[in-house]
Amino acid sequence: MKLALVGDIGGTNARFALWRAERLESVQVLATADFATPELAIEHYLVGLDLGAEALGAVCLAVAGPVGGEHFRFTNNHWHIERSAFCRSLGLPAGGLLLVNDFTAMALGMTRLRPHERLQVCPGVAEPGCPAVVIGPGTGLGVGALLPLGGGRWQALPGEGGHVDLPIGNPREAALWQALFAQLGHVRAEDALSGNGLLQLYRAFCSVDGHDPVLASPAAVTAAALAGDTLASAVLEQFCVWLGRVAGNNVLTLGARGGVYIVGGVVPRFAGFFQTSGFCRGLADKGCMSGYLDGIPVWLVTAEYPGLEGAGVALQQALEERPELH
Template sequence: MNSGGPRFVADVGGTNIRLALIENGRIAKIEKYLCADFDSIASAIQHFQQNNVETSFSAGCIAIACPVNDDMVKMTNHTWAFSKLALKQTLGLEHLFVINDFTAVAHSLPTLNHNQVIQIGQGSAKENGNIAVFGPGTGLGVEHLTHTGNAWHTLDGEGGHVDFAPTDPSDLIVWNYLYKKYGRASAEEVLSGRGIVNIYTALCLHDGEIPHLTEPSDVTKAGLDSSDIYAEKAIHQFCRVMGSFAGNLALNLCTKGGIFIGGGVTSHLGEFFINSEFRSRFEAKGDFAHYVKDIPTYLINEPDHGLLGALAFLTQQTQRINEDE
């Protein structure tokens, strides 16, 4: 990629788009817009360009919360839809990369330092060891990262939709509730915003109580301030299930590089999560407790990790293209 023109990265969610310039290999001049204020992603990027650079961008990387495998990209939680090829032409770019938002999260992980994560429990990361990241939010995002040759590669999948594996009596209460309601219990129906509500509802109904909280934020708030005993039990169980799930990811791919946790739900739990039984459940793998006990677990504490991941991906692709030329 020989062009010396300005480059940008973008992190696009259902509500906001965050854009940044790349200056001296780092993100700079971050701006955040409401997606609803623009008719298209092209107009949002053009607005950012007009505010920050005098010439057209030469390249960019967009991390976006929706499938990106085809040329046509249609957002799941917003009205924007675009052709990658047409957007590249509209913006006059030499190179455009469009990646899933969780792919960007994964690519950010090797670049984070100890100030950008909070380690939970023991363990130390092995350089270039396999990494897993998951994030309970509206859904449950999961991604794996492996290092081959001189580059990091994501291993895509739908890890949020694996079967929910109960490991204690409270888990079984939740599993039974979900099975009766849906005919199947998936991890996402437990480890997400609605998952917290599902846990709360299941625990209430099991004791013959009427659940009166219906929003994830209400359950979380009532649990954190101990104003509702079932909400408090629900967030305790949520943290335990996260530990078991994280331990399964560690076993699946020998994640010596660490397990990272993102997502809005976990960040709202804050210190409660850090002090929870997450790590003890992570290590509760019976005869294979020794296998996971030295694998570190981290809570992502960097608000710009989506942009950092888009930058890491763009940088890696830049190096590959230059090597090929």
């Protein structure tokens, strides 16, 4: 078949690569603000490789949001896509564009990890044939599931698990929840377990413990914690424990004895702290069901382009189902 192109598009950056022989080639990151449309960004990417749009046979883009229907509007940048016009612009066959939810791509990307692209957080052995949880604090909190279908095929189940209620496990967490509620009203998991959530959590600590907040960004909270600041360290520790509680809830809901993958841009910034934190304790703190969590492995993903890899997996599976695109 002709070349295929995959993309992982966020609010600020669009990552593009060629997908050939089930591998990524020529990864490039472009600023979405530099291009009026995704078609123009793709054309620019191809020109840099001395390729024309006619070289493409299919395109798969991982995007934030629901992907049904003819039109897709990005929620975090100015781009939008009309499927038929997109295909005409790039000379693709009808139906040559596959859009997938960004966390669908992220989950599928877990099937492509190499050993050096993940760090063990909680020891254990994944049970074959069982679902896995993929959870990622970033700009928000992404949560999804990865289901093995057999024969080397996979299905990702995206959802809105970042918007579940933030769980309370002890009186201290109840006090912090009350402080968050005073700031926000309804308290979602994402309100504590995201980049901005880390700052919200710091302010909650200050409110409960009677401190004046002096740190003004998530990066400042993380830097202070890693430098040994007592308050910031307690905030980051609570972040890890709460992430464990939410991940553990998902394991129980899904029967996800296939393991837990921690993804996203936040946690790798303090990977060493995270590996020795109370995350595993929070994961397994499930009362009479705590034993169910024993032996479930957890990995922190450090791969550079898991979303692009997952877009490639999604495209590969679609191509196998649609031979007319070959």
